[in-house]
Amino acid sequence: MTIAEAPVTPETLPVPEQAAEGATRQQGLAMICYSGDLEKTWAAMILASTAGAMGMPTKVFVTFWGLQTFVKPEKRITGENWMQKMMSMMSRPGIAHRKLSKMNFLGMGPWMMRKLAKQYNVSSPAELMEMAQLMGVEFIPCQMTMDMFGIKREDLIDGMGDPVGAATYLGFVADGASPIFI
Amino acid sequence: MADQQVDARGLNCPMPIVRTAQAVKALASGQTVEVLATDPGSVKDFAAWSKTTGNEMIEQTSDGGVFRFVLKKK
Numbered sequence: 001m002t003i004a005e006a007p008v009t010p011e012t013l014p015v016p017e018q019a020a021e022g023a024t025r026q027q028g029l030a031m032i033c034y035s036g037d038l039e040k041t042w043a044a045m046i047l048a049s050t051a052g053a054m055g056m057p058t059k060v061f062v063t064f065w066g067l068q069t070f071v072k073p074e075k076r077i078t079g080e081n082w083m084q085k086m087m088s089m090m091s092r093p094g095i096a097h098r099k100l101s102k103m104n105f106l107g108m109g110p111w112m113m114r115k116l117a118k119q120y121n122v123s124s125p126a127e128l129m130e131m132a133q134l135m136g137v138e139f140i141p142c143q144m145t146m147d148m149f150g151i152k153r154e155d156l157i158d159g160m161g162d163p164v165g166a167a168t169y170l171g172f173v174a175d176g177a178s179p180i181f182i
Numbered sequence: 183m184a185d186q187q188v189d190a191r192g193l194n195c196p197m198p199i200v201r202t203a204q205a206v207k208a209l210a211s212g213q214t215v216e217v218l219a220t221d222p223g224s225v226k227d228f229a230a231w232s233k234t235t236g237n238e239m240i241e242q243t244s245d246g247g248v249f250r251f252v253l254k255k256k
Contacts, residue, residue: 050196053203055235122194131200 027176028057030169033139035182036065036091038098038110038125044182045128052135059161059177060132061169063142067149068093069125070139070156079150087149095126133159140164184216184252185209191220191248198224199231202253206237209255214240217251224249 029051033044044060051058062070071078071093078093079085091099103109117124123131133139140161145151153163173179188205190198198219205215217228225242228251232239241252 046196049200053196053200054231055203120194121192121197123197128196128200131204135200135203 027178029059029180030172030177031058031060031180031182032169033060033062033066033069033182034064035101036068036098037101038113039100040182041066041069041095041098042125042128045125045132047180047182048132048137048139049128049135052132052137057177058132058137059172060137060139061142061164061172062139062160063145067141067145067151067156069095069098070141070160071151072155072157073126075155078152078155081150084150093155095129098125140168142166185213186215188215188217190224191218193219194221195223195227199227202228202231203235206235206253206255211255214252214254217253219249219251220247222249224251228253 029047031044031048031051033041035041035044044066048058048060068088068091073094073096075093076088077085078088091097098110099107100109100113114124116122129139138161139157139159141151141153141156141163143163143165146153146163186205186209188198188202190201193201198217198221202215202217209215219228221227225244228239228242231237232253236256238254238256239251240254241250243250
């Protein structure tokens with residue numbers, strides 16, 4: 001029987017390259033952490049830490065309101081000019097000061113969320129972020145957001161990657177990493 | 183007897199997986215880890231973790247709401 005006459009069965013079909021064993025694992029995840037809302041930050045940190053635990057190479061591009069989350073906890077005011085400083089006064093940066101997008105009620109909502117999380121043994125976003133970093137997840141700040149908000153490298157938590165732009169992020173996707181936008 | 187124990191009882195998603203991954207990191211290939219968890223989602227989560235990481239699930243039992251997994255490092 002020649003190759004042309006061979007019956008077409010799932011076994012004889014060529015295996016697409018993407019379906020190769022471990023392919024997704026090798027190419028990993030390229031997350032965008034865009035939101036600074038508590039609930040979305042939480043989801044992003046759960047996924048980032050779990051991806052680290054799954055051994056998936058993971059990069060998280062941190063941009064716009066997401067960058068506020070990565071300002072050092074002790075930093076109260078960021079920015080160089082009055083408008084940038086005012087922005088950080090209106091919404092305190094740092095992972096411990098995220099607000100809910102709905103039902104914030106002057107901090108009552110987040111307080112209840114944290115209380116419930118403790119009661120049900122759900123780790124806080126800060127703990128999950130630390131775990132993710134320990135397991136090799138790389139958080140990469142957006143240069144443009146840093147410029148616009150006047151956030152300096154030393155304002156950001158330790159262990160972050162070099163500030164880059166959108167092209168670097170898209171390069172990760174072009175190389176096969178799966179994009180996730182939160 | 184497993185080479186390493188992880189007591190994830192009471193912990194919620196994703197901590198049982200995260201703690202196990204950290205414990206497995208410290209093991210040599212072929213060594214085992216025994217995990218105890220109470221999160222009902224962990225049954226499927228550990229199956230997925232085992233499949234993705236290649237660390238084989240060699241035992242899986244449950245007793246009174248406590249799930250026990252024994253995994254062997256790849």
